[in-house]
Amino acid sequence: MNRHGFWADVVKYRVILLMLAPAVLFYLLFAYVPMVGIILAFKHYDYAGGIFGSPWNGLDNIRFFFESGDAWRVTRNTALYNIAFIIVNNGLQIFAAIMLFEVGGKWFRKITQSILFLPYFISWVVVGSIAYNLLNYDIGTVNVFIKAIGMEPIDIYNTPSYWPYILVIVSAWKLLGYGTVMYLAAITSIDTEMYEAAEIDGANIFQRVMKVTIPNLYPTVIILMLLAVGNIFRGDFGMFYNMVGNNGVLFSSTDVIDTYVFRSLITTNEIGMSAAAGVYQSVLGFVTIMLVNYAVRKHDKDRALF
Numbered sequence: 456m457n458r459h460g461f462w463a464d465v466v467k468y469r470v471i472l473l474m475l476a477p478a479v480l481f482y483l484l485f486a487y488v489p490m491v492g493i494i495l496a497f498k499h500y501d502y503a504g505g506i507f508g509s510p511w512n513g514l515d516n517i518r519f520f521f522e523s524g525d526a527w528r529v530t531r532n533t534a535l536y537n538i539a540f541i542i543v544n545n546g547l548q549i550f551a552a553i554m555l556f557e558v559g560g561k562w563f564r565k566i567t568q569s570i571l572f573l574p575y576f577i578s579w580v581v582v583g584s585i586a587y588n589l590l591n592y593d594i595g596t597v598n599v600f601i602k603a604i605g606m607e608p609i610d611i612y613n614t615p616s617y618w619p620y621i622l623v624i625v626s627a628w629k630l631l632g633y634g635t636v637m638y639l640a641a642i643t644s645i646d647t648e649m650y651e652a653a654e655i656d657g658a659n660i661f662q663r664v665m666k667v668t669i670p671n672l673y674p675t676v677i678i679l680m681l682l683a684v685g686n687i688f689r690g691d692f693g694m695f696y697n698m699v700g701n702n703g704v705l706f707s708s709t710d711v712i713d714t715y716v717f718r719s720l721i722t723t724n725e726i727g728m729s730a731a732a733g734v735y736q737s738v739l740g741f742v743t744i745m746l747v748n749y750a751v752r753k754h755d756k757d758r759a760l761f
Contacts, residue, residue, distance in 0.1 A: 495730035516731035525715060526732075530688070530739070533711040537687040539623050541680065547627055548634030549672065553664055555635065556642045568639070572632030582629065583697030586621070615708035622698060622709065626691070634679075641675040642668060677751060681759075685744035688712065688736050712736045 465472065492506065499512040520526055551571065555564050574582075589596045590611045598608035611617050645668065653663045690711030699709045701718070712732060719729045752759035 492730060493734055495727055496734040497731075498727060500726040500730075512727070516725075516727040517735065519725075520728050520731050520735065523728075525710075526735070528707070529710050529712045529715045529732075532709065533688050533690045533713075533736075536619070536622065536690065536711065537683070539619070540626050541683045541687075543623055543627050544630050544634060545676065545679065545683075547631055549638050549669075549676070551631060551635040552638035552642055553668055555639055556668070557660055557664070568632065568636065570632075571635055574629045574631070575633045577629070579691075579693035579697040582625065582694075583700075586625065586698055590621075612702060613704050615705050618699070618705055618709050622694065625698065626694065629694075637679070638672065638675065641672055645671045681744065681747060681751065684747045685740055687743055688739040690714065692717065 495506060495509075496516055497511060497513060498506075498509040499515070500506075500509045504510070555567060558564065558567075587595070590598075592598055592608055592610050592612065595611075597611075601608055609617075611621070649667050649671075650663055653667050658666065690713040692711075692713040695709060695711055695714050696717070699705050699714075712735075716729045716732045716736075719725050719732070748759050748761065
């Protein structure tokens with residue numbers, strides 16, 4: 456290795472490296488340094504000994520997590536919710552991006568983008584409060600309207616079967632603008648000559664979308680899908696906790712690994728088992744992204760992440 460060449464490159468690209476430094480520092484401090492805590496999954500934690508002084512207990516924490524009967528439930532919920540989010544959110548975002556691109560009028564497009572993007576900046580705490588005021592059994596807007604037209608109110612907060620639909624709808628509403636902007640940027644980067652050639656050949660709007668826009672979106676879709684699949688076993692804690700809270704009636708259909716780990720820490724103070732659940736979650740995510748990336752690479756290596 457040419458050390459002089461290395462330092463010459465550092466000096467040459469110092470501005471770019473300086474811009475990169477905050478992101479590198481962020482991931483070092485909040486992603487890599489905390490990985491030391493993985494050892495807690497294999498220890499019986501006590502406050503006197505701390506992380507490194509606590510006694511080892513092998514796989515007892517992981518065994519306890521699986522024997523508790525909760526492992527399959529929270530894993531299933533986490534995976535199914537994320538699969539639903541990936542399919543519904545990406546489908547709606549692509550549809551909205553294509554509609555905005557095809558609709559004429561610069562000002563209409565800008566105003567619509569701003570309206571769609573607004574929910575992304577609303578805190579999940581606020582969204583949870585809005586949902587409560589809409590869905591509450593006694594004073595919720597939905598039930599007030601239902602009672603006003605002579606129907607029986609719906610006890611949504613005590614009926615688990617409603618919540619998969621509610622959470623998917625809320626996630627789609629909140630993230631629609633963010634994803635639409637990304638897909639719209641990908642669409643606007645498509646060579647306009649392709650659209651002009653399609654028009655000359657007599658293609659209508661639907662044919663241009665199917666033959667030009669969507670095929671050129673494949674690379675962006677695949678990359679975003681791969682990144683999303685990498686987090687398929689990570690639930691959005693902010694959404695699930697603020698929408699559901701500690702309502703035990705709904706845990707069967709809304710409890711995910713992240714909320715389960717948090718509740719284990721708060722209610723049972725089982726640091727070792729919580730760490731074991733976190734390690735289990737990370738391993739599942741790593742294996743999933745490796746398998747999906749391998750499948751994409753076998754199909755088209757240029758579109759894989761690595």
